[in-house]
Amino acid sequence: MFNVAILGYGTVGSGVFKVINDNADVLKKFVKDDVNVKYVLDLREFPGNPVEKVLVHDYDIILKDDEVKCVVEVMGGIEPANTFVRKAIASGKSVCTSNKELVAKYGAEILALAKENNVSFLFEASVGGGIPLLRAINESLTADNFDSVAGILNGTTNYILTKMSTEDLSFDEVLKRAQEKGYAERNPEADVEGYDACRKIAIISSLITGKQVNFEDISTEGISHISKEDIYYSRNMNMPIKLLGLMKKIDGVVYAMVAPFMLGEEHSLRNVDGVYNAVNFHGDMLGNVMFYGKGAGSLPTASAVVSDVVEIAKNGGKNIDIPWDKECVSLGDMASFKAKFFVRLEGADLDDKVKSIFNGVTFAEHLQGETAFITEEEFSAPELQSKLEGFKVLSTIRIAE
């Protein structure tokens, strides 16, 4: 019997409870033993729910029980998750978590702690929900130098952008609907301003480089400024707008950013719609490899968490090495990162003026009273800004080809 304790009986926690119980036979095939939820920690009561039998309100009961080999942290947020996780590890228990805030901030530290205590710290579900990304980085993508990672890492924003495009609605209208349906939080800032995607690309970048990429250093732009007009052009030009988390290595310098991009015809993420997530890696030997699936939701996320439990159980609870040192990566200056741009300017009949400034542009079919085009050259954001001095700029969106 491999005993597990789940911290938090919310969306993900209840999913983990269900997956372990409903798919006991699948787990046994891999673990060669029964996986058992011995405790669920939650401050609330759940009368009539099967979880009642294993519900506890005091974390010390779990910490002191040597039969518990693995603690599943699915509470979210930094505290008390951080304290709980470190206590579990110090008590000789392995931990798996879906908590991207915790992993982005303290991943390297907690991994070091786990190594010292010869237990494991796994966090597959913290990025890409049910998509098996992180274990792939550590156990499959182990023969390549990766110079580029691009991901659609947030389901809420992808759902909003998809709906804006297919139903010709504004950001605010779609957000309101998404909130009504439970696809977006009542406070949607973490999603729509890109903070969630930022933590996820920080975790991926840390695993790819094997060093600490601080999420605070990552230039992050959300989608709340994307207008109906931007979407109109994107549809007309057949270049969907997606919020991308990006990591690039150029001449040994690591760049990372989160921003909305217009995707060209050949881009491998252009058909990733709705609540789906996907991440594309480019390696020196493999070329492009892409993973695609549900980036959120109770059961997909829970399935990823439980796959961590299975790995921990298979490995007898001992340390699974994940190369991620505390040493920080000094990220390249995003101001120097160049891209082609889609530009909208206020005012009609600006074509000649625009042509005189840029070495080649492709004009879109202008909406009334404005001029819209894609630059053929790549610019950094400040370079573009200085080129556009004197114009009233309605919007600029980077292009990813």
Next chain:
Amino acid sequence: MFNVAILGYGTVGSGVFKVINDNADVLKKFVKDDVNVKYVLDLREFPGNPVEKVLVHDYDIILKDDEVKCVVEVMGGIEPANTFVRKAIASGKSVCTSNKELVAKYGAEILALAKENNVSFLFEASVGGGIPLLRAINESLTADNFDSVAGILNGTTNYILTKMSTEDLSFDEVLKRAQEKGYAERNPEADVEGYDACRKIAIISSLITGKQVNFEDISTEGISHISKEDIYYSRNMNMPIKLLGLMKKIDGVVYAMVAPFMLGEEHSLRNVDGVYNAVNFHGDMLGNVMFYGKGAGSLPTASAVVSDVVEIAKNGGKNIDIPWDKECVSLGDMASFKAKFFVRLEGADLDDKVKSIFNGVTFAEHLQGETAFITEEEFSAPELQSKLEGFKVLSTIRIAE
């Protein structure tokens, strides 16, 4: 130092030699030790090539060298690969291979042998080239019951179908060009008749079920009968034709097949073009998860092989358990497997007659002298055949939605 011997210095073998040497630092990050190619076995000489220094012609030298912990079999074909692999395992060496024929036929047996000898047998590169599929099944997709797998598993046929569609060419014309470019073998039968995809879906199905799925039992249809006219309709209806390897579990019965399908608007594999491969898994908790990448080629395949070497080295050469028993899965009768069909009949003005026979069809824009439609109901192949009695059938292709 972790010493490796490579059997065969062909396309994949020379790639493995290159990846291990060029990306030594990446490997060291994961293995925490140097990975060294101590021997390359090949009957040929390679004067002036760096491989000369480690080239041997006698397998016994490798078998008798206790410093060699891992043998990389990339010769292909059943013999002598099969004998060589078993001898390596009996000598206490782990083995990794890209050899799908060997794995499809003897995977379960060789895994049992590896377990007895407490060494590993890994074969990531045998399916999907560089796409990290198989380790995902065994180490990430471990919390779900999978009721369906669909894959584009052969790059040559996908390249041919893509080119037929984009350049309006016949099968024979594209095949000829592909052979000239080295994308297709001079004897293309294994690819174009689906035998290669059949072995790959057999391996995937065996890993998913944990039992032996014999490739000989899998109903296999290739693409050599796909005509320019079929492609014309597929383009007009925006339903690309792809050669799919399929596994389905329905009411506990496992079905597997390889056949060309027309893919509907929502199908996750419809945009997988050219030499790319992709596999979609559907699980009871995860929903859809898809993997996409280069399914062939020296370096992508070699990268997957080397990721196996890394796993073996990380694990100290000891057995990595892969649940795949020798017990055979008795596959469901494919004759009972139902799908909607695209149908082309010789003769114009058959619409009313067709309507009187089927409960709902969608007509395509007919080419001259024929009648083409998609059935709204699902049929087994024999059911469709009996419905179409009396007509001159030009082609029938299953639909996957």
